[in-house]
Amino acid sequence: MKVLLDIKDDKAPALLEVLKGLSYVKTEKVISTEKSVFIEDLKESIKEVKLAKEGKIKLKTLDELLDEL
Numbered sequence: 001m002k003v004l005l006d007i008k009d010d011k012a013p014a015l016l017e018v019l020k021g022l023s024y025v026k027t028e029k030v031i032s033t034e035k036s037v038f039i040e041d042l043k044e045s046i047k048e049v050k051l052a053k054e055g056k057i058k059l060k061t062l063d064e065l066l067d068e069l
Helices: 012-020 033-053 062-068
Strands: none
Touching: none
């Protein structure tokens, strides 16, 4: 069985050490921190698009976005 855990960065090393100590558990770092951040940002963006489609939030116009740059 494979299990994906989302662990706070400061707590991960301790938990990984515990898991490595168990002979029946194989640990493997699959996703880098950068990829993890990208995935979380992408999820948030998708959530915002869904809310905009439902009319619950208003997205910025292109002009407003360009003005911020």
